[in-house]
Amino acid sequence: MKQTKLNINFKRLKETIETSASIGTTPNHGLCRLALTKEDQEMRDVFKKWLEEAGLEVKIDDFGNMFGRRIGNQDLPPVLIGSHLDTQPQGGRFDGILGVLTSLEVIRTLNDHQIETERPIEIVNFTNEEGARFEPPLLGSGGSVGVFTKEFVYSRKDRDGKSFGDELEKIGYKGDETNRLKEGHAFIELHIEQGPILESKGITIGAVEGIKGMSWLEIKVEGKGGHAGPTPMALRHDALFATAHIIQNIEAHAKSDPDLSVTIGKLSLKPDVTNCIPDEVIFSLDVRHKYDNVRLTFIDEVKEMIEVITKERGVNATINSVWEVDTTHFDPHLIESVEKHAQDLGYSVERIYSGAGHDAKYVHEIIPTCMIFIPSIGGISHVEDEFSKDEDIEKGANVLLQTVLQLANET
Numbered sequence: 114m115k116q117t118k119l120n121i122n123f124k125r126l127k128e129t130i131e132t133s134a135s136i137g138t139t140p141n142h143g144l145c146r147l148a149l150t151k152e153d154q155e156m157r158d159v160f161k162k163w164l165e166e167a168g169l170e171v172k173i174d175d176f177g178n179m180f181g182r183r184i185g186n187q188d189l190p191p192v193l194i195g196s197h198l199d200t201q202p203q204g205g206r207f208d209g210i211l212g213v214l215t216s217l218e219v220i221r222t223l224n225d226h227q228i229e230t231e232r233p234i235e236i237v238n239f240t241n242e243e244g245a246r247f248e249p250p251l252l253g254s255g256g257s258v259g260v261f262t263k264e265f266v267y268s269r270k271d272r273d274g275k276s277f278g279d280e281l282e283k284i285g286y287k288g289d290e291t292n293r294l295k296e297g298h299a300f301i302e303l304h305i306e307q308g309p310i311l312e313s314k315g316i317t318i319g320a321v322e323g324i325k326g327m328s329w330l331e332i333k334v335e336g337k338g339g340h341a342g343p344t345p346m347a348l349r350h351d352a353l354f355a356t357a358h359i360i361q362n363i364e365a366h367a368k369s370d371p372d373l374s375v376t377i378g379k380l381s382l383k384p385d386v387t388n389c390i391p392d393e394v395i396f397s398l399d400v401r402h403k404y405d406n407v408r409l410t411f412i413d414e415v416k417e418m419i420e421v422i423t424k425e426r427g428v429n430a431t432i433n434s435v436w437e438v439d440t441t442h443f444d445p446h447l448i449e450s451v452e453k454h455a456q457d458l459g460y461s462v463e464r465i466y467s468g469a470g471h472d473a474k475y476v477h478e479i480i481p482t483c484m485i486f487i488p489s490i491g492g493i494s495h496v497e498d499e500f501s502k503d504e505d506i507e508k509g510a511n512v513l514l515q516t517v518l519q520l521a522n523e524t
Contacts, residue, residue, distance in 0.1 A: 134206040143497025148241035154284035173288030176256040177240040191233035193300040197242035205499025212303040215510040230521035254472035297480035309492025318455040319465040319486030326440035336428040338392030353391040374401040403466040447483030454515040
């Protein structure tokens with residue numbers, strides 16, 4: 114039975130968000146709830162209690178991913194909804210947490226109105242999405258769908274040398290391999306945008322078309338060191354000035370395409386002394402674009418540019434690929450569903466690509482997937498003052514509710 118005008122209970126959702134925000138609170142009202150810590154365990158215990166109170170069957174897989182299933186009228190692959198409850202060390206109270214808590218509110222709303230669905234609906238809380246404690250990120254979703262092996266995931270260690278496997282067992286959330294994610298009719302993940310696009314355009318809902326492909330490179334520029342005083346500028350082979358020239362050109366070229374995101378997040382130099390000419394610089398390059406061919410062409414052009422500049426300046430450069438992942442394109446039917454329900458509710462909506470990684474990326478390997486974005490005020494996230502407006506949260510939850518109602522009644 115489809116209810117097109119049904120709305121979530123925002124007062125209840127707000128109280129749920131506040132309860133979550135009280136677990137792992139930082140002095141500046143953010144959250145520190147790293148994966149598999151006592152704070153994560155406390156949040157999991159509360160969340161498990163909420164799932165059980167909502168009448169859901171709770172299961173946990175061998176990566177600690179938590180699933181809560183609401184039965185359907187037919188034994189069909191479920192509609193999955195959710196995200197993650199872990200945070201950065203000085204993270205905000207929204208991030209992917211909203212995806213989990215709005216999913217819980219969807220279930221509670223259906224229960225309030227005694228609405229049955231043909232398909233089961235399953236909430237999921239994925240482990241270690243952030244990667245703030247155990248690298249790389251997305252270990253829970255990646256492990257559950259087979260992107261990472263159990264041996265790889267369990268062997269990941271934090272800065273104190275504690276392993277994922279040991280810490281998972283310690284908090285009591287090491288479940289069974291048979292509970293891993295196997296099938297689904299669809300997966301819908303609600304999340305804050307983590308960028309400025311929706312807010313800057315006055316758009317309420319982002320119907321996410323996919324996740325941008327990304328390349329990480331490490332570039333080493335080697336010159337000739339020397340004393341800062343006696344060496345004339347015209348006779349220098351300064352690795353840092355050459356690097357600065359390269360970086361300026363990278364930025365100028367990147368600005369030619371508004372869909373291109375280019376970041377230099379790390380830079381080190383040797384000997385790193387005030388009165389010495391640098392003879393070596395190493396810097397990172399993060400390149401993201403929704404079209405893989407554009408991203409790869411940009412990298413080729415950067416390499417050509419580096420060759421020209423290093424030759425002009427009498428230095429050498431080595432470029433190594435550190436990590437590369439192609440763009441994920443989400444399911445067209447699901448994108449259209451999100452877009453349609455936002456429009457039907459009278460909300461402004463725009464299709465958008467995510468520049469950040471999400472659990473949806475790996476889930477899409479085995480299940481049709483889409484995401485719903487709501488605006489991030491100031492375009493910031495992973496910080497304590499991360500913020501999304503109440504009205505945007507409520508609207509995002511209502512779009513999730515209507516989308517789930519449609520999908521859970523498709524047979």
